[in-house]
Amino acid sequence: MKRERTGFAIYAIGIVLAIVGAAKLPAPDHQWPDSWPMFAGGALVAALGLMWWRSGVKAEAKQGQLGGRSAQELLSLLVQSRDMGQAIEAEFEELDSQTIRARIDALLDATLLPFVEDRQVLVETYGMRQGADIILKASAAERNFNRVWSAAADDHLPESRTSLQSALATMEELVAAIRPLMNT
Amino acid sequence: MPEQLDAKDIGQRLVAPYRELTVAAVVLGIVQGIIINIAFAYVALKIGFGIGGSTVAAIMGYALLTGVMKRGTSVENNINQTIASGINVSGSGVVFTLPALFMLNAAWTAQGETGIQIDPLPLMIGGVAGAILGTVLIIPLRKQMVEMDRLRFPSGIAVTTIIRSGRAGVEKAKLLAIGVGISVLWKIVLIAGWLEFPGLVEEEILHFGFGVIPLYLAPMIGLSVLNAAAGMLTGKGGLPLLIGGVLAWWVIAPASVVSGWTPGEFPISAEEEAALQQHAHDQAIPMETLYQQRYQSQTKDFLYGRMLRPTGIGVLIGGALMGVIVCFPAIVIAFRSLAQAAKTAGSGSGKVEEMPLNIIIACTLVGVVLLFTAAALTEGVSVGQAAFTAVVGTVWLAVAGLIVSQAAGMTDISPISGMALISVTIMMFLLGGNVAGAMVLGVAVCVGIGQSADMMQDLKTGHMLGAKPIKQQIVQFAFPWIGAMTAIGLVFLLWQSGPGGQGGFGEGTSLPAPQGGALMGIISAVQSGNVPVDKYLMGGTIGILLGAAPVSGLGVLIGLSMYLPFYMSLGYGIGCLIHIFLRAVKGPMFCQHKLVPFAAGLIVGEALTGVGYAIYEILVSALQTIPA
Numbered sequence: 001m002k003r004e005r006t007g008f009a010i011y012a013i014g015i016v017l018a019i020v021g022a023a024k025l026p027a028p029d030h031q032w033p034d035s036w037p038m039f040a041g042g043a044l045v046a047a048l049g050l051m052w053w054r055s056g057v058k059a060e061a062k063q064g065q066l067g068g069r070s071a072q073e074l075l076s077l078l079v080q081s082r083d084m085g086q087a088i089e090a091e092f093e094e095l096d097s098q099t100i101r102a103r104i105d106a107l108l109d110a111t112l113l114p115f116v117e118d119r120q121v122l123v124e125t126y127g128m129r130q131g132a133d134i135i136l137k138a139s140a141a142e143r144n145f146n147r148v149w150s151a152a153a154d155d156h157l158p159e160s161r162t163s164l165q166s167a168l169a170t171m172e173e174l175v176a177a178i179r180p181l182m183n184t
Numbered sequence: 185m186p187e188q189l190d191a192k193d194i195g196q197r198l199v200a201p202y203r204e205l206t207v208a209a210v211v212l213g214i215v216q217g218i219i220i221n222i223a224f225a226y227v228a229l230k231i232g233f234g235i236g237g238s239t240v241a242a243i244m245g246y247a248l249l250t251g252v253m254k255r256g257t258s259v260e261n262n263i264n265q266t267i268a269s270g271i272n273v274s275g276s277g278v279v280f281t282l283p284a285l286f287m288l289n290a291a292w293t294a295q296g297e298t299g300i301q302i303d304p305l306p307l308m309i310g311g312v313a314g315a316i317l318g319t320v321l322i323i324p325l326r327k328q329m330v331e332m333d334r335l336r337f338p339s340g341i342a343v344t345t346i347i348r349s350g351r352a353g354v355e356k357a358k359l360l361a362i363g364v365g366i367s368v369l370w371k372i373v374l375i376a377g378w379l380e381f382p383g384l385v386e387e388e389i390l391h392f393g394f395g396v397i398p399l400y401l402a403p404m405i406g407l408s409v410l411n412a413a414a415g416m417l418t419g420k421g422g423l424p425l426l427i428g429g430v431l432a433w434w435v436i437a438p439a440s441v442v443s444g445w446t447p448g449e450f451p452i453s454a455e456e457e458a459a460l461q462q463h464a465h466d467q468a469i470p471m472e473t474l475y476q477q478r479y480q481s482q483t484k485d486f487l488y489g490r491m492l493r494p495t496g497i498g499v500l501i502g503g504a505l506m507g508v509i510v511c512f513p514a515i516v517i518a519f520r521s522l523a524q525a526a527k528t529a530g531s532g533s534g535k536v537e538e539m540p541l542n543i544i545i546a547c548t549l550v551g552v553v554l555l556f557t558a559a560a561l562t563e564g565v566s567v568g569q570a571a572f573t574a575v576v577g578t579v580w581l582a583v584a585g586l587i588v589s590q591a592a593g594m595t596d597i598s599p600i601s602g603m604a605l606i607s608v609t610i611m612m613f614l615l616g617g618n619v620a621g622a623m624v625l626g627v628a629v630c631v632g633i634g635q636s637a638d639m640m641q642d643l644k645t646g647h648m649l650g651a652k653p654i655k656q657q658i659v660q661f662a663f664p665w666i667g668a669m670t671a672i673g674l675v676f677l678l679w680q681s682g683p684g685g686q687g688g689f690g691e692g693t694s695l696p697a698p699q700g701g702a703l704m705g706i707i708s709a710v711q712s713g714n715v716p717v718d719k720y721l722m723g724g725t726i727g728i729l730l731g732a733a734p735v736s737g738l739g740v741l742i743g744l745s746m747y748l749p750f751y752m753s754l755g756y757g758i759g760c761l762i763h764i765f766l767r768a769v770k771g772p773m774f775c776q777h778k779l780v781p782f783a784a785g786l787i788v789g790e791a792l793t794g795v796g797y798a799i800y801e802i803l804v805s806a807l808q809t810i811p812a
Contacts, residue, residue, distance in 0.1 A: 011729075011733070014729075015726065015729065015730065015742075016431065016435065018722075018725070018726050018729070019431070019432075019436060019495065019726055019746075020435075020436055020439060020440075021722075022495050022498075022718075022719065022722035022723060022726060023436055023440060023445070023491045023492065023495055023719075024440070024443075024445045024491070025445070025490060025491065026718055031717070031718060032718050033718065036722075039722050039725075043725055043726065043729060046726075046729045047729060050729060050732055050733060053733070053734065054732075054734055057734045101351075109773060109776070113772075113776070116334060117772070119334075120734075120736070124734070128510075128511070128512075128513040128514065129513040129517075132332055132511075132513050132514035132517055133517060135331065135332055135514075136327055136331050136332065136514065136517055136518075139327075139330075139331035139332075139647075140331070142647075143647050143650055144650060145650070146647070146648055146649060146650035147259075147649070147650025147651070148650070149650065150257070150258040150259060150348075150649050150650045151202055151257075151650075153258060153348070153351035154202070154203075154257040154258060154351075156202045156257065158202075159201075159202035163650060
């Protein structure tokens with residue numbers, strides 16, 4: 001936490017200096033303001049602070065010390081989302097439109113919305129490529145869950161069910177992909 | 185409330201496909217888009233800014249598709265509002281730029297100089313090219329902006345809330361209605377000028393300096409609830425806009441004044457001096473006080489126009505580009521998905537959810553050829569210049585579209601006028617000062633960047649409703665050219681409505697076209713070589729550093745805070761603080777289920793009042809032209 005805060009403080013000071021240095025107008029017949037050394041110095045300080053800040057964030061993500069949920073908790077939310085979706089699918093024939101919407105709302109509130117809120121932890125923990133892959137798949141499933149809700153609200157239950165099956169197929173694929181990460 | 189269905193209706197729904205891209209939605213979207221386009225183009229010429237039409241189109245869609253036709257669906261209404269807002273926004277791109285060409289021509293002719301040849305054909309081709317390119321160039325970034333960065337797009341949330349109202353429960357519908365009611369009443373009070381009080385409330389802005397805080401610290405806040413509502417929908421993520429505004433106006437501004445970086449005095453004309461003396465006499469105010477107020481006000485304008493705003497534009501550009509680089513792996517995944525869509529489309533499996541990459545490339549080529557044709561048809565532009573500017577214009581359109589989409593996604597504010605300014609500057613430079621050619625490409629770029637932001641906002645709405653992105657992408661590609669054509673025709677018509685067949689808008693008329701006036705100033709500055717290149721480059725470097733921070737969107741938000749007047753950042757920031765406070769006290773679910781519909785209502789209310797006001801203005805003007 002200390003490295004992250006110190007890095008951020010150095011970065012912020014550098015940015016303020018750079019902006020102040022950049023704001024001054026050049027003298028007539030000059031291309032650059034005479035405050036450019038302040039701008040350049042500030043930019044350099046900000047770059048150094050940025051490196052420190054980023055390394056602090058990365059280290060804390062690895063130790064699970066970033067605020068909010070840990071990467072493992074986020075992956076568990078995805079499994080929970082898949083399970084809740086499967087439960088809706090199993091009972092779908094007996095559910096009316098209003099109940100389907102209520103169950104989808106409950107699924108989103110309990111799993112995917114909290115997941116989305118702390119998604120940055122996945123990027124910091126597993127890197128942008130792997131983190132983005134997980135987030136984008138979860139998002140595709142979320143869009144299909146939203147379609148389940150909309151079709152149910154429009155009293156078109158066949159479309160609602162088709163969309164639920166699409167969402168669950170995406171979630172199955174996602175859960176299979178994250179399984180190796182869950183026991184590390 | 186949900187409609188009542190009989191057994192026959194339910195039976196039909198069980199066998200019929202789910203209604204999404206339908207003839208009804210397309211026709212309604214086109215008709216609404218044209219009407220809103222004309223109304224808002226007129227208002228933009230009068231007051232200098234446009235109004236988003238998505239919310240209005242969604243309400244009308246709900247009433248007609250669901251209420252009257254009794255078979256409309258949420259995603260069908262989404263198609264309707266996607267078309268309507270696309271047509272409306274492309275008109276805004278035209279009215280922010282094209283009037284400057286007419287006004288410059290009139291000014292130069294009046295001074296005995298050579299006028300500008302204004303040919304509608306290249307302008308129309310340019311408008312169509314912009315509408316196509318703006319849509320197809322932003323599509324590959326959907327996954328990054330909507331799914332990865334989860335940009336809020338407050339107006340997109342408002343539209344979703346409208347489309348879902350009545351289905352999402354009575355309580356949410358009530359909160360939406362309360363928000364609309366408050367916003368409509370408040371806006372009427374503001375438009376009527378009932379709160380106007382010289383020195384305290386002027387032009388919907390509250391001045392809280394009370395003669396104690398210097399004016400160059402911009403002690404003012406906008407009274408529009410729309411800004412605050414956008415902040416309420418964004419929350420913590422939007423706070424850098426407030427922090428950047430405070431840094432710009434309460435740190436850099438006083439530091440610059442104290443360091444002597446602003447002029448010690450501003451020249452005063454004899455007429456202005458006489459007006460000040462008259463004012464001092466009428467109001468019994470000492471001349472010394474008026475001189476001081478004038479100095480502080482001019483210093484504020486100098487700080488904003490010469491120092492903060494140009495630097496902010498640079499920060500915006502650098503920040504947005506760095507944001508793309510940081511998210512590059514996500515963009516690679518998006519491109520793979522588009523390439524996969526091309527293969528799936530070829531297999532005929534019918535499961536294509538995004539516009540395939542090969543179609544995007546083909547449409548981009550068509551757009552570039554149209555842009556080249558528009559430039560080549562303009563007087564004084566060589567074939568080589570036309571080809572070069574078409575390519576550079578397309579690249580710039582993609583960059584500017586990205587910047588405006590990110591800004592709109594984070595704050596609901598689109599810095600289109602700033603991007604128009606840079607677009608015309610770049611084009612004038614590439615075309616050796618050919619104003620007509622620069623404006624043709626400027627119109628194309630402005631139409632395009634508006635389309636990019638609108639496409640992304642509509643895709644956000646679509647994500648929340650569960651719509652198929654490809655259907656929205658097809659209609660956004662197919663119809664917005666109508667808006668560009670309509671607006672170009674309207675601008676020609678209004679100009680010819682003046683005495684002697686010209687001068688229908690501009691300074692001294694009922695349609696002052698303030699954005700056109702500002703663009704005229706920029707063209708004059710470019711012609712005299714007075715472009716703040718240092719600010720753009722240094723700002724760009726700062727933007728890159730901000731964009732690389734482990735805080736999403738920092739570069740764009742800080743850049744926007746320097747680009748916007750402080751009263752807007754402050755209003756938005758207060759909205760963010762309200763969200764943060766309620767979240768801490770009541771929890772995230774309260775914000776999700778109570779604050780969101782209420783804030784969406786505030787946005788909808790202001791948009792509705794804007795439409796009402798636009799129609800009122802048109803009617804008043806029409807009545808004034810009828811001979812007694």
